[in-house]
Amino acid sequence: MPNDAMKYVDEFRDPQLAKRLLAEISAMLPSLMTGRQRPLQIMEVCGGHTHSIFRFGLNDLLPPEIEFVHGPGCPVCVLPMGRIDDCLAIANNSNVIIASFGDAMRVPGSAQSLLQARALGADIRMVYSPADALELARKNPHKEVVFFALGFETTMPGTAFTVLNAAREKIANFSVFCNHITIVSTIKAILDSPDMRLDGFLGPGHVSMIIGTKVFDFIPQDYRLPFVVAGFEPLDILQSIYMVLLQLQSKQPHVENQYSRVVQSGGSAQALSAIGEVFRLRDMFEWRGLGSINHSAVMLAPEFTKFDAEQRFSVPNISIADPKSCQCGEVLKGVIKPMECKVFGNPCTPESPLGALMVSSEGACAAYYNYGKQRMGAKRV
Amino acid sequence: MSKSPIRPLGDTINLSHGSGGRDMHRLLEQLILPTLCSGPIDDGDAASIAMAELINQGDRLAFTTDSYTITPLVFPGGDIGSLAVNGTVNDLAMSGAIPRYLSCALIIEEGFSIKALSSILQSMRTAADQANIRIIAGDTKVVHRGAADGLFINTAGIGVIPSKRQLGREHIRNDDIVIVSGFIGDHGAAVLAARDELQLAIPVDSDCQPLHVLTEALLSVCPNTRIMRDATRGGVASVLNELIADSSFGIQIMETLIPVRPVVRGACEILGLDPLYLANEGTMVAIIPEQDEQPALAAMQAQAAGVHARRIGKVTDHYPGLVSLLTQMGGERLIDIPSGELLPRIC
Numbered sequence: 221m222p223n224d225a226m227k228y229v230d231e232f233r234d235p236q237l238a239k240r241l242l243a244e245i246s247a248m249l250p251s252l253m254t255g256r257q258r259p260l261q262i263m264e265v266c267g268g269h270t271h272s273i274f275r276f277g278l279n280d281l282l283p284p285e286i287e288f289v290h291g292p293g294c295p296v297c298v299l300p301m302g303r304i305d306d307c308l309a310i311a312n313n314s315n316v317i318i319a320s321f322g323d324a325m326r327v328p329g330s331a332q333s334l335l336q337a338r339a340l341g342a343d344i345r346m347v348y349s350p351a352d353a354l355e356l357a358r359k360n361p362h363k364e365v366v367f368f369a370l371g372f373e374t375t376m377p378g379t380a381f382t383v384l385n386a387a388r389e390k391i392a393n394f395s396v397f398c399n400h401i402t403i404v405s406t407i408k409a410i411l412d413s414p415d416m417r418l419d420g421f422l423g424p425g426h427v428s429m430i431i432g433t434k435v436f437d438f439i440p441q442d443y444r445l446p447f448v449v450a451g452f453e454p455l456d457i458l459q460s461i462y463m464v465l466l467q468l469q470s471k472q473p474h475v476e477n478q479y480s481r482v483v484q485s486g487g488s489a490q491a492l493s494a495i496g497e498v499f500r501l502r503d504m505f506e507w508r509g510l511g512s513i514n515h516s517a518v519m520l521a522p523e524f525t526k527f528d529a530e531q532r533f534s535v536p537n538i539s540i541a542d543p544k545s546c547q548c549g550e551v552l553k554g555v556i557k558p559m560e561c562k563v564f565g566n567p568c569t570p571e572s573p574l575g576a577l578m579v580s581s582e583g584a585c586a587a588y589y590n591y592g593k594q595r596m597g598a599k600r601v
Numbered sequence: 602m603s604k605s606p607i608r609p610l611g612d613t614i615n616l617s618h619g620s621g622g623r624d625m626h627r628l629l630e631q632l633i634l635p636t637l638c639s640g641p642i643d644d645g646d647a648a649s650i651a652m653a654e655l656i657n658q659g660d661r662l663a664f665t666t667d668s669y670t671i672t673p674l675v676f677p678g679g680d681i682g683s684l685a686v687n688g689t690v691n692d693l694a695m696s697g698a699i700p701r702y703l704s705c706a707l708i709i710e711e712g713f714s715i716k717a718l719s720s721i722l723q724s725m726r727t728a729a730d731q732a733n734i735r736i737i738a739g740d741t742k743v744v745h746r747g748a749a750d751g752l753f754i755n756t757a758g759i760g761v762i763p764s765k766r767q768l769g770r771e772h773i774r775n776d777d778i779v780i781v782s783g784f785i786g787d788h789g790a791a792v793l794a795a796r797d798e799l800q801l802a803i804p805v806d807s808d809c810q811p812l813h814v815l816t817e818a819l820l821s822v823c824p825n826t827r828i829m830r831d832a833t834r835g836g837v838a839s840v841l842n843e844l845i846a847d848s849s850f851g852i853q854i855m856e857t858l859i860p861v862r863p864v865v866r867g868a869c870e871i872l873g874l875d876p877l878y879l880a881n882e883g884t885m886v887a888i889i890p891e892q893d894e895q896p897a898l899a900a901m902q903a904q905a906a907g908v909h910a911r912r913i914g915k916v917t918d919h920y921p922g923l924v925s926l927l928t929q930m931g932g933e934r935l936i937d938i939p940s941g942e943l944l945p946r947i948c
Binding site: 229233235238239271274275276277278279280281323348454570571581589590591592 | 801867870872873928929930931932933934935937940
């Protein structure tokens with residue numbers, strides 16, 4: 221890694237530029253707030269944005285008239301318990317190695333997480349990419365290696381290319397437990413919710429790198445809301461908020477691309493082609509905190525069935541309801557703030573999460589808990 | 602004990618090397634004792650330590666033990682041997698003690714390479730000599746293949762605490778300052794990079810090193826040092842939380858003051874980790890009175906282990922029992938104790 225790698229990051233963390241942007245944002249607010257009783261609610265769709273907002277203390281810096289609503293964009297958080305149980309059912313086959321991303325290891329199933337199952341003897345390995353999982357399969361020809369695939373369109377191409385490689389190399393001991401989810405149908409489900417109260421969106425930067433920006437045109441067209449695809453550095457986020465406010469001011473909502481150094485309007489043709497070849501939409505997929513959403517996830521296409529772990533192994537495939545006390549859905553839609561949830565902090569904590577959003581550091585509740593100022597001044601929970 | 606006939610040790614450790622029989626004696630006499638021990642070895646079941654000399658150096662003994670398990674056993678900047686010595690030396694030094702004696706217990710997995718063992722023992726000896734501590738007692742066990750991850754090492758250390766040194770959390774006061782002795786996260790990043798599964802080159806060495814010279818330098822100019830801790834597992838974030846847990850004070854650190862190498866920051870950005878939570882093996886945190894800042898930093902910076910020492914924050918009566926970070930953007934957030942092992946984010 222070159223020593224100057226950080227210069228491409230530091231440029232987007234200049235405190236002086238941030239101050240100027242904040243001043244400009246504040247200057248726009250009086251006219252926007254005229255006649256409004258509640259703050260402007262801007263949803264950051266992506267968990268990476270949630271993480272950055274808290275890590276850099278941006279929610280602390282912005283005026284109180286601007287409120288972030290932390291969207292469904294943490295793929296780890298929104299994974300339902302039943303899918304973890306299904307993965308553990310596969311892991312319990314004595315000949316199986318489960319290869320998982322690190323932050324999926326702690327997601328609770330109805331009885332156990334992958335980490336807990338590993339402690340009890342299941343062969344579960346942490347990998348950094350699906351290619352690493354395929355390499356495990358090459359190195360362990362007498363074992364069945366199952367890649368626990370999850371994530372939005374950001375991580376889908378990696379899985380798709382890996383399946384294509386496995387098919388080309390005729391690797392017989394590799395399969396994918398597919399939990400990839402799609403962002404557009406999910407945003408639509410939130411927008412169609414009767415208690416939706418958003419004023420604009422920070423669009424997902426990494427996802428848009430793959431699927432482009434045109435797919436979000438329906439948001440300004442059908443729902444009259446600004447949508448700005450945003451990068452992940454503090455200045456990216458502040459500039460994107462500024463762009464959302466300009467759109468609100470002009471009353472001409474449209475899709476804008478703040479993250480143009482990475483995102484192109486058409487996305488990545490190569491990645492989309494691989495996704496199109498390897499995956500098909502599922503009719504229905506259950507989300508933690510949001511319930512079932514039509515066409516919100518993918519499965520392997522029929523020609524890749526032999527790489528589909530759900531076909532290769534028997535899984536219980538039981539739907540397990542979220543705990544009744546959790547209010548994840550209301551938090552996701554901006555109806556309540558995380559700390560207004562009945563179980564926030566007690567008993568729902570990052571160490572023993574009850575609800576989806578307390579699971580990963582990108583989850584809204586975990587971010588509030590881990591980084592949140594509301595805990596400052598109080599005794600440790 | 603009668604000397605075993607001189608016979609080569611072979612290439613690998615097997616169960617007979619831990620059996621108490623001839624093979625074990627050969628291992629001890631040909632490899633372990635001559636490598637680890639600088640002076641004559643006591644014949645008995647326990648090493649005897651002359652009290653008079655210790656009494657001359659102080660009025661209390663510090664006694665600590667730690668077990669070392671790490672994957673991989675050898676990493677850029679160190680190995681499990683140097684870690685096992687420096688870790689215990691540093692635990693002694695952090696209590697204000699002068700490190701003196703060390704014990705060493707080896708748990709070796711059947712099939713372990715004799716050459717690798719020899720190299721690790723040599724590394725222990727080099728680290729012990731560097732820290733001016735003598736290895737005077739030990740134990741060797743061999744376990745079945747699969748029962749250990751190659752090699753586990755336990756060390757216990759004894760040091761002497763000079764009279765009048767009183768370190769402890771109860772001495773921390775509002776407006777005290779928090780200093781760190783060098784770049785943070787180097788060890789954690791070096792070990793991550795050395796693991797097979799991470800296809801990411803992070804050109805950084807572990808900071809594995811003894812800190813007793815540094816602590817003596819600090820204490821010589823700042824005898825009212827409140828407390829010192831080496832920021833090992835859990836990193837600086839965990840140590841700071843431990844220092845003020847259940848206290849009427851909190852700690853506020855400044856992101857812009859925290860020394861992190863660009864390569865470590867870069868690796869953390871890519872992996873979604875925070876250098877504040879990465880392990881260190883030769884970097885310490887200290888809380889000292891504000892008026893001692895300049896002499897304390899000057900004394901530390903004059904030592905090789907403290908060249909990059911700097912103030913990173915202060916004790917505050919805001920947020921009792923909590924650690925907060927003033928971000929480079931001007932926001933403030935909580936720095937909590939990490940939950941479980943560090944797991945990289947997926948996107």
